[in-house]
Amino acid sequence: MRKMKRVVKVIFVVIVAVLMLLLIICINHQIHLKMEKELRLPLGQMVEVDGNNMSIYVEGTGDTTLVFMSGGGTCSPILDFKSLYSLLSNKYQIVVVEKFGYGFSDVVDKKRGIESILADTRAALKAAGIEAPYILCPHSMSGIEALYWAQQYPEEVLAIIGLDMVVPKSYQDYSINMTMLKLSQFASAIGITRLLPGVSDSDAIINGTLSNKEKEIYRAVFYNRTATITMLNEVKSIKENASKVESDNMPQIPMLLFVSNGDGTSWDKETWRSYQREYIANIANSKIIELDCPHYVHDYEYKAISESIIAFLLER
Template sequence: MSKSKKAVRAVCIVIIAIFALLLTTYINHQIQLNREAELRSPLGQMVEVDGHDMSVYVEGTGGTTLVFMSGGGTCSPILDFKSLYSLLSDRYQIAVVEKFGYGFSDVVDKDRGIDSILEDTRAALSASGLAAPYVLCPHSMSGLEALYWARKYPDEVSAIIGLDMAVPEYYDSMDINIPLMRIAGWAANMGVTRFIPGISDSDAIKHGALSEEEKEIYKAVFYSRTATATMINEMEGVKENADKVDSMGVPQLPILLFVSDGSGGTGFDKDTWRRIPIEYISQVDEGEYIELDCPHYVHDYEYKAISENILSFLLKH
C-alpha cells in the first residue's frame, strides 16, 4: 500500500472514530436528559408569552414585589437567587422571571433587543397576576433591562437594587466572543459538557444555601440550558441594547448597588469594575452603593449581608 493511501486510510479512521465518539456522547446525553426529566419539572408557574411558555416563580406575601432578574447565561435563575430571596420572602412578595432560554422557560430563537426582552418580562408578570410598581433586583446584564424599564415605564418601578448589575459603560470595552459561545452551545447540545469535571457546580451550588435536592435540580437544568440560542441572541445584541439604554439617560429613583470585586468572570480588573458603577450612581440623587469583597455572583456569597441591607434600604425609601 502506498504512503498516500495509508495516510488517507489513517485520516478516515480518525474521522470515523471522532464521529463514533460524538455519536456515543450525544446518545448518552439524550439518555441522561430523559432520566433527569423529573428533576426539570418547573418549580414555579408556566405562563404563555408570545405563544411560548415562560417560567415565573412567586414566593412570600406583602404589598411590595421584588422582581429578581438574572444575568446573562445564568442557567437556573430561580435556584441561583434562592439563597437571597428566601431571607426576604417573609416580608415581601418575591418573583423570579426566567427569560426565554433560561431555567424552565422555552428556548426561543427570537429577537433579543431591549424592548423585546422587557415586554416579555412585563407580560410574564402580568400573566402571573402580579401588578406594578415593582422593586427590580437585577444581576449583571439584566441591569440594562432594569434601567431601561425605569426610564420607559417610570410608574412601574419604585426602586432598583442592583446585584453587581451592569450599567451601559461596561459594554464600551467588553470583548464578547460569540463564536466561542456558539461552540459552547454545540458542546452542550452534544453532551460534551457532561464529561468536564465540576462544570455544573455553579456559585449557587458551591457557596449558596441550596439543599442537596436543589443542587441536583440545578445541575439537571444546567445540562439543558447552557449557551442556548436565546442566550446567544442576547449577547449578539447587548452592545446595541447598552447604547439604547445609555441614550435614555440616568433614571432618578432610589437605587442601591451592591458592587463586587470584579472576579468571577467579568473580564475587568477590580478597580475598573468598581469605578464604572460608582461613577454611574453618583448621578442618581437617591443612589447608594455598597462594595463587597466577593466575586460577581454576589447573592451566592454575601446573601445574608445583602438581605439585611435590602431591608434597611426599603424601610428607608
C-alpha cells in the same frame, strides 16, 4: 503514492473515530435527559407569552414586590437567587422571572433587542397577576433591562437594587467572543459538558444554601439550559441594547448597588467598580456597597445583602 494513501486512511480512521465518539456522547446525553425529566418539572408557574411558555416563581407576601432578574447565561435563575430571596420572602413578595432560554422557560430563536426582552418580562408578570410597581433586583447583564424599564415605564419601578449589575458604559469596549460561545452551545447540545468534572457546580451550589435535592435540580437544568440559542441572541444584541439605554436619560429613582471585586467579570477590580461609581454618582437617593467577593454576590454574601436590602427599603 502509498504514503499518501496511508495518510488518507489514517485521517479517515480518525474522523470516523471522532464521529463515533461524539455519537456515543450524544446518546448518553439523551439518555440522561430522559432520566432527569422529573427533575426539570417547573418550580413555579408557567405563563404564555407570545405563544411560548415562560417560567415565573412567586414566594412570600407583602405590599412590596421584588422582581429578581438573572444575569446572562445563568441557567437556573430560580435556584440561583434562592439563597438571597429566602431571607426576604417573610417580609416581601418575591418574584423570579425566567427569560426565554433560561430555567424552565421555552428556548426560542428570536431577536433579543431590549424592547423585546422587556416586553416578555412585563407580559409574564401580567399573565401571572403580579401588578406594578416593583423593586427591580437585576444581576449582571439584566441591569441594562432594569434601567431601560425605569426609563420607559417609570411608574412601574420604585427602585433598583443592583446585584453586581452592569451599567451601559461597561459595554463600550466589551469584546464578545461568539466563537467560544458557539462552541459552548455545541458542547452543551451533544452532552460534552457532562464529561467535564464540576462544570455544573455553580456558585449557588458551592456557596449557597440549596438543599441536596435543589442541587440535583440545578444540575439537571444546567445540562438542558446552557448556552441556548436564546442566550446567544441576547449576547449578540447586548452592545446595541446598552447603547440605547445610555442614550436616554438616567432614571432618577432610589438605587442600591452591590458591587463585587470583579472576579468572574471581564474587567479588573478597579475598572469594574469605577463603572458603577460613576453611574450612581449622578443619581440622587443612591448608595453603593462594595463587597469582597466574586460576581455572583448573592451566592456569597446573601445574609449581608438581605440585611442591607431590608434597611434600604425601610428608609424609603
